[in-house]
Amino acid sequence: MTYDELFQLKGLEKAKLLAGKSILGREISGAHVVEIVEAQDWVKRGELIFVSGVAFRDVKRDLTEAICELSKKQVAGVVLEVGPYIKEVTDDIIELANELNLPLLSLPYEIHVSEIISQIYYDKYSKEETNKSVEKFMTELLYEDEKKALERIELFKYNAEKKHIAVYVSVEAEDNSSQTKSVEKVNENGESKNENSSINSKNDDISEQLLRAVRMSFVRQNQLLYLKEEDGVAAVIELEAGDKVHKLMCQKRKEIEENLRYSRKNVSVSMGIGKVFIGADSIKKSVTEARKANKVIKTDGGTGNLRYYDEIGIYRIFFNLSDDKVLRNLLTEALGAIMQYDDENGSDMVHTLEVFLEQGCNIAAATDALYVHRNTVKYRIKRIEEIMNIDLKDVTVQFNLRLAFKIMHYLG
Numbered sequence: 064m065t066y067d068e069l070f071q072l073k074g075l076e077k078a079k080l081l082a083g084k085s086i087l088g089r090e091i092s093g094a095h096v097v098e099i100v101e102a103q104d105w106v107k108r109g110e111l112i113f114v115s116g117v118a119f120r121d122v123k124r125d126l127t128e129a130i131c132e133l134s135k136k137q138v139a140g141v142v143l144e145v146g147p148y149i150k151e152v153t154d155d156i157i158e159l160a161n162e163l164n165l166p167l168l169s170l171p172y173e174i175h176v177s178e179i180i181s182q183i184y185y186d187k188y189s190k191e192e193t194n195k196s197v198e199k200f201m202t203e204l205l206y207e208d209e210k211k212a213l214e215r216i217e218l219f220k221y222n223a224e225k226k227h228i229a230v231y232v233s234v235e236a237e238d239n240s241s242q243t244k245s246v247e248k249v250n251e252n253g254e255s256k257n258e259n260s261s262i263n264s265k266n267d268d269i270s271e272q273l274l275r276a277v278r279m280s281f282v283r284q285n286q287l288l289y290l291k292e293e294d295g296v297a298a299v300i301e302l303e304a305g306d307k308v309h310k311l312m313c314q315k316r317k318e319i320e321e322n323l324r325y326s327r328k329n330v331s332v333s334m335g336i337g338k339v340f341i342g343a344d345s346i347k348k349s350v351t352e353a354r355k356a357n358k359v360i361k362t363d364g365g366t367g368n369l370r371y372y373d374e375i376g377i378y379r380i381f382f383n384l385s386d387d388k389v390l391r392n393l394l395t396e397a398l399g400a401i402m403q404y405d406d407e408n409g410s411d412m413v414h415t416l417e418v419f420l421e422q423g424c425n426i427a428a429a430t431d432a433l434y435v436h437r438n439t440v441k442y443r444i445k446r447i448e449e450i451m452n453i454d455l456k457d458v459t460v461q462f463n464l465r466l467a468f469k470i471m472h473y474l475g
Contacts, residue, residue, distance in 0.1 A: 077171055093183065097113070123153070334368075334369050355375065416464065
């Protein structure tokens with residue numbers, strides 16, 4: 064449940080948002096009543112906490128302690144029941160909540176909290192069933208029987224007359240504390256063959272967090288279909304008239320990343336984007352395009368970025384090859400000699416060559432990028448030309464080498 068949905072619940076029309084107005088992207092996964100400090104041990108991340116203060120001895124002191132402790136639990140927010148025990152919410156409490164990035168609400172004491180909590184859990188379990196149905200449908204559509212799946216697409220309120228777009232979202236931990244990166248070969252459908260996902264987590268599975276963040280981000284864009292996969296989340300979104308796709312995608316990638324950073328500070332979100340389409344027959348194709356575009360972000364060594372399928376260029380040829388053998392042969396022909404030299408001599412000529420090409424074959428720029436002396440770069444380039452029997456001033460040679468490096472990164 065989102066905060067927008069929360070404020071529509073019966074009983075919450077009199078609620079006031081006091082703090083955390085800029086961080087309402089947190090998903091509310093449940094609700095709990097906490098009246099004593101010790102009870103906070105039972106609280107789970109993502110829950111909305113109701114506090115009446117009935118057991119507080121010193122309201123200001125106990126409330127301050129409660130808010131600090133609940134913030135550490137990464138709750139979705141705190142609702143203070145203003146009445147006989149908590150008579151008012153003072154400015155210092157509001158300021159504390161803002162400092163802790165904790166949404167803080169006030170609610171009249173006479174409102175029946177139990178009814179609100181019941182509504183929250185009813186919504187939670189209803190959505191869980193809906194999510195299971197959507198993921199089952201998407202699995203069938205993408206991997207089992209596409210034709211059969213499309214026969215019941217209307218059950219998911221899919222409007223085939225409107226424009227849609229598919230995205231493929233992945234996340235990588237910048238500190239590598241909770242994830243392992245995988246950039247194995249993707250087949251002709253853009254499907255990962257690697258068993259080790261790039262979004263494994265030691266604690267709460269980050270893939271589940273990513274799925275929730277994607278659903279929350281696209282809730283206003285009629286995000287209809289989604290599927291958690293090994294290395295990311297695929298989603299199909301209905302576009303509204305007048306939507307500027309690039310602006311929308313940039314905004315949503317940022318939102319997803321910010322939502323994840325509530326619980327994981329050092330994460331980077333990447334988004335591959337398929338072609339805009341109308342109808343239902345192109346869903347699988349657009350998801351495949353988005354998955355491939357996401358793969359290219361990783362192949363090029365980037366994260367936290369957007370990539371459109373229309374922009375992946377020569378990688379489209381790579382994806383359509385049924386066998387890696389052709390690519391491996393091209394790589395060996397282009398870079399085999401210098402790779403062998405590095406292996407035999409413990410040198411790093413391959414890296415020097417790649418940086419030199421990236422810097423437009425400019426000695427000065429390559430010197431700055433490699434953090435070595437200019438004469439060192441000049442010597443290495445001359446030696447590379449000798450070993451490979453090439454002229455790096457030749458534009459055809461440059462093109463072939465740049466292509467070879469793309470193949471090298473693609474193959475991992």
